[in-house]
Amino acid sequence: MGEHHTSSLPTEPLLLPENHLIRKLPVIGAVLAVLGIGGALAFGGELRAFSYLTGYIFWLGVALGALFFVLVFNLARASWNIALRRIVENMAMTLPMLAVLFIPVLYFMGDLYHHWLHPEGDPILEGKAAYLNVTFFLVRTAMYFVFWCGMAWFFRKHSVDQDSDGDRQHTAKRQSFAAPGIAIFALTLTFASFDWIMSIDAHWFSTMFGVYYFAGANVAFYAVLAVILLWLTSTKRQKAVGGIDRVVSHQVMHGIIRADHLHDVGKMMFGFNIFWTYVTFSQYFLIWYSNIPEETLWFAHHFENGWETSFWVLGFGHFLFPFLFLISRNVKRSRLGLLAGAAWLLLMHGIDMQWLVMPMASHGGVHAHFGVTTAEILSFIGVGGAFVGTWGYYMCKSSLVPIKDPYLKESMSYEVALS
Amino acid sequence: MASDAKEWGLLAEFENPAAIYHACERVRDAGFKKWDAHTPFPVHGLDDAMGLDRSKLPYVVLVMGLTGACLAMLLQWWVSAVEYQMVISAKPFFSWQAFVPITFELGVLFGALGSVFGMLGFNQLPKFHHPLFQSARFERVTDDRFFISIESTDVRYEPEGTAQFLASLGALAVERIGDPNAK
Numbered sequence: 001m002g003e004h005h006t007s008s009l010p011t012e013p014l015l016l017p018e019n020h021l022i023r024k025l026p027v028i029g030a031v032l033a034v035l036g037i038g039g040a041l042a043f044g045g046e047l048r049a050f051s052y053l054t055g056y057i058f059w060l061g062v063a064l065g066a067l068f069f070v071l072v073f074n075l076a077r078a079s080w081n082i083a084l085r086r087i088v089e090n091m092a093m094t095l096p097m098l099a100v101l102f103i104p105v106l107y108f109m110g111d112l113y114h115h116w117l118h119p120e121g122d123p124i125l126e127g128k129a130a131y132l133n134v135t136f137f138l139v140r141t142a143m144y145f146v147f148w149c150g151m152a153w154f155f156r157k158h159s160v161d162q163d164s165d166g167d168r169q170h171t172a173k174r175q176s177f178a179a180p181g182i183a184i185f186a187l188t189l190t191f192a193s194f195d196w197i198m199s200i201d202a203h204w205f206s207t208m209f210g211v212y213y214f215a216g217a218n219v220a221f222y223a224v225l226a227v228i229l230l231w232l233t234s235t236k237r238q239k240a241v242g243g244i245d246r247v248v249s250h251q252v253m254h255g256i257i258r259a260d261h262l263h264d265v266g267k268m269m270f271g272f273n274i275f276w277t278y279v280t281f282s283q284y285f286l287i288w289y290s291n292i293p294e295e296t297l298w299f300a301h302h303f304e305n306g307w308e309t310s311f312w313v314l315g316f317g318h319f320l321f322p323f324l325f326l327i328s329r330n331v332k333r334s335r336l337g338l339l340a341g342a343a344w345l346l347l348m349h350g351i352d353m354q355w356l357v358m359p360m361a362s363h364g365g366v367h368a369h370f371g372v373t374t375a376e377i378l379s380f381i382g383v384g385g386a387f388v389g390t391w392g393y394y395m396c397k398s399s400l401v402p403i404k405d406p407y408l409k410e411s412m413s414y415e416v417a418l419s
Numbered sequence: 420m421a422s423d424a425k426e427w428g429l430l431a432e433f434e435n436p437a438a439i440y441h442a443c444e445r446v447r448d449a450g451f452k453k454w455d456a457h458t459p460f461p462v463h464g465l466d467d468a469m470g471l472d473r474s475k476l477p478y479v480v481l482v483m484g485l486t487g488a489c490l491a492m493l494l495q496w497w498v499s500a501v502e503y504q505m506v507i508s509a510k511p512f513f514s515w516q517a518f519v520p521i522t523f524e525l526g527v528l529f530g531a532l533g534s535v536f537g538m539l540g541f542n543q544l545p546k547f548h549h550p551l552f553q554s555a556r557f558e559r560v561t562d563d564r565f566f567i568s569i570e571s572t573d574v575r576y577e578p579e580g581t582a583q584f585l586a587s588l589g590a591l592a593v594e595r596i597g598d599p600n601a602k
Contacts, residue, residue, distance in 0.1 A: 231502060281519060287517050291508060329477075 029389015036382020
């Protein structure tokens with residue numbers, strides 16, 4: 001019964017080997033962050049505020065996707081994810097760093113949110129001033145980060161502490177807090193996307209906007225997770241004289257995270273991508289159908305200056321091609337297939353985030369044409385460096401698998417049924 | 420090699436999941452094709468031990484789903500843009516956006532129907548009776564016993580040889596199952 005999958009259950013904490021690349025990530029990440037963010041802010045030109053926000057919300061989504069993963073699988077008492085849960089808990093611990101990296105957004109508030117910062121004489125914006133004002137905006141922003149960082153810390157603490165004492169109470173605490181945690185997460189993510197992205201065009205509103213950001217963020221998170229897991233389970237092979245490849249060395253998670261786990265990560269990525277399509281189309285469809293100027297204006301702005309190209313690129317590139325490619329079980333179970341799907345979807349998520357933010361820059365008197373600015377690339381690398389570096393820092397600090405989790409054995413012998 | 424026309428096949432009884440798991444590996448390796456394993460609950464890894472191929476059901480679902488989606492789009496195009504043109508809120512006759520929900524729903528509906536009826540078809544269900552139900556011993560398959568059945572139509576089937584082979588796999592008992600249709 002499953003003998004062919006048996007891998008030995010780790011009893012000692014599984015630590016990163018000396019000289020592992022992840023041990024150097026905090027330094028590499030810090031250098032990338034300083035160069036990337038510094039370069040974007042110093043030499044980014046007139047579009048630097050919008051460019052920085054684009055790079056920022058890309059990585060914020062990955063971190064929030066990680067937090068949601070921890071919340072939802074604790075809530076569901078799922079066991080398949082235990083073997084890879086620590087890696088994800090460490091990804092959620094980038095949220096405090098992302099809170100610090102929100103400072104440039106605050107600094108550029110005047111560029112990004114000039115519509116609602118000066119509502120005088122505009123009856124619509126004056127009507128929204130009770131919500132969209134600087135004080136309340138800052139209070140809400142602080143609240144989002146307090147909740148997110150608190151939850152990321154709580155779930156990682158009750159996971160890491162279990163490594164040493166093996167107390168099942170930690171599991172119980174995580175599971176019982178996950179229920180209110182999901183509710184808090186849903187509200188904070190929704191309002192954060194309203195405040196930070198949707199309010200760039202303060203006249204416009206869409207109640208689906210939070211779900212839109214959530215769906216795309218999860219696609220990006222599972223894509224990043226797939227890339228990380230493929231890396232940490234990879235093997236180095238050598239052509240032997242007889243012509244049969246021989247494994248000469250393998251990465252640290254090889255044998256713990258198996259094809260069945262990667263298959264599930266691929267399925268979650270595929271599922272959330274269909275969900276993204278569903279939400280994206282629904283938002284567009286309702287606005288297209290009712291055809292009311294106060295709603296359609298947002299799409300008008302996002303169809304100017306060449307940005308309509310992004311709309312079509314997303315329709316085919318974010319939905320149709322990945323749908324047809326990743327629908328196959330064989331592709332999701334193939335290392336190369338999953339890597340290609342994940343890398344492609346990360347590119348598409350970048351285009352999606354850019355499409356949300358950049359076209360609006362034109363309404364501050366600066367023209368943003370379809371294309372990529374240097375500041376966007378630098379912001380992406382800079383915030384990404386901070387993300388990866390922070391993740392690497394936490395990866396060095398504890399065992400890579402929750403060794404005393406009561407469901408670890410179940411997770412490691414997990415099998416996707418033949419269908 | 421000539422199989423008895425009145426014999427449906429053989430039924431072998433096993434005591435526990437480990438016994439049937441290893442027995443299945445041997446039956447698979449012996450090259451039998453028309454055989455099955457019957458267990459009270461899913462046994463992990465039994466699919467591999469039996470050497471089962473992937474189900475063809477996903478292809479049925481895919482074809483049905485695409486058929487449903489295409490039919491829906493075709494129907495809406497014909498109704499709205501060809502047969503009974505009507506201007507609705509100043510939009511073009513062929514407004515693909517408006518047709519997406521029905522296209523999606525009909526794709527899902529056809530896919531679901533293909534999945535249910537395809538599953539029934541591949542399993543040759545529904546049926547009123549099965550030769551194995553003649554065995555009183557087989558009643559324990561829903562309780563605490565594990566069975567392997569090999570049909571007499573398998574090219575490797577030999578009335579005596581296969582029975583001995585099944586007994587050699589550690590079966591508690593090997594029973595001959597008659598063919599109720601052969602009378």
